[in-house]
Amino acid sequence: MRSHTVPKRLLKQFAYDDPITRSPRLWRYTKGRHPFPGVAPKIATSVEGYFADPSDVELERLVETRLAYEIEDPVHKFLPNFSDVSWTMSDLQRQQMTRYITLLFGRCAARRAAEAHLQDIKIYALNKFLSNESQLLTVAMHWSINAFPKGLRFTVKDVALGAKRLAAGLRSPSAAQQSFVKSVLGGMTIFDEAMYHGDWRLVRTTDDDPFILSDTPFVTWHRVPTGEFSYGISTSIPNVEVVLPISPLACLHILPRVKRTLGVLIPTVQEINIAQAAFAHHACFANQNKKELDDVMQRYAHTVQLGRNAFTLWHRNFDDLFFDILMR
Numbered sequence: 001m002r003s004h005t006v007p008k009r010l011l012k013q014f015a016y017d018d019p020i021t022r023s024p025r026l027w028r029y030t031k032g033r034h035p036f037p038g039v040a041p042k043i044a045t046s047v048e049g050y051f052a053d054p055s056d057v058e059l060e061r062l063v064e065t066r067l068a069y070e071i072e073d074p075v076h077k078f079l080p081n082f083s084d085v086s087w088t089m090s091d092l093q094r095q096q097m098t099r100y101i102t103l104l105f106g107r108c109a110a111r112r113a114a115e116a117h118l119q120d121i122k123i124y125a126l127n128k129f130l131s132n133e134s135q136l137l138t139v140a141m142h143w144s145i146n147a148f149p150k151g152l153r154f155t156v157k158d159v160a161l162g163a164k165r166l167a168a169g170l171r172s173p174s175a176a177q178q179s180f181v182k183s184v185l186g187g188m189t190i191f192d193e194a195m196y197h198g199d200w201r202l203v204r205t206t207d208d209d210p211f212i213l214s215d216t217p218f219v220t221w222h223r224v225p226t227g228e229f230s231y232g233i234s235t236s237i238p239n240v241e242v243v244l245p246i247s248p249l250a251c252l253h254i255l256p257r258v259k260r261t262l263g264v265l266i267p268t269v270q271e272i273n274i275a276q277a278a279f280a281h282h283a284c285f286a287n288q289n290k291k292e293l294d295d296v297m298q299r300y301a302h303t304v305q306l307g308r309n310a311f312t313l314w315h316r317n318f319d320d321l322f323f324d325i326l327m328r
Contacts, residue, residue: 210248
C-alpha cells in the first residue's frame, strides 16, 4: 500500500496545469540536480509501506483511513479558500487546521527518519538505568513484591537481563518503524492549544515570486535579535513562530500563544523559501521553474535535520526514564 508523506491535496495547491497531460503537475527541486517537471501530486511524496507495521498488517490501512477522515478531509474542503483575500477561517476550521498542521510534522519523511534519533535516546536512557545499582535493586524489590502471591522473586540480575532484552528489541530493524507508526496514531489525539489560540496571519506574494513547499512543510523558528533564525523548536517555546505555505501565493504565519519578548517581523518570501529548503528531507515543489528557487534549494537543502540540529532531545534528563517505566 502506498501512502503520502505530504497530503496529495496540499501538493496540488502548488501544481501547474500541464497542457500535455491536461492534469496538475509539479516542478521538483532537489539538491545536486536540475529542476524536474511533470511530477504528479499523487506520486510526489508517495511511499510504499510508509505507515506499515511489520507486526500488524491491518494497521497501515487504519492509519491512512483515520488520517483522511479525521485530519485531511475537513481541511481540504476549505484549503482553496486561502486564495480569497476576503476569506477568514471559522473557529471550527482553525481547530481542524491546528490538527492538520500538527500531523504534517508528525507524518513527514524527516520525522520518520528522526525515529532513529529517538531510538538512540531510549538506548542511552536504558544504559543509564543499567549502570544505576540503586535503581536496579529498587525495581527488583518492586517486581518481587508484586509477584509474591505467585511465589516468584526477582534479583538485580533478572532486572538487568530484562532491560538488556528490551534494548535488543529497540535495536531491531522494525522497532523504529513500529514506533513511528504509533507516534502518528498518537498524534491524532494531540491538540496544540498554544497554536490554536495564537495569532494566525497570512503572508501573500505574487506569481513572479512564489512560495515553494517542502516535503517537510511544517517549519518553526525563533528569530534572534540579530535577525537570524533558530530553526526547529517546540510550539511552546517563547517567541516561536510557525510557517506553512498553503499555495504559491499564500503562506500561514502563526504566532502561538507563548511568552514573547521580541517584536515580530513579517517574514519575506525569501526567508520562507529558505526555511522550506532547509527543512527538506529530499525535495521541494513549486508551480514553475525559476533559477532563484533552484539556487535556494542548492544552497540550503537539508541544512536542518530533525534529531540532529532541530527538535533534538539530548538536552533533557533521562536518568529516571526506564526506572519510572519499570516501576509502574
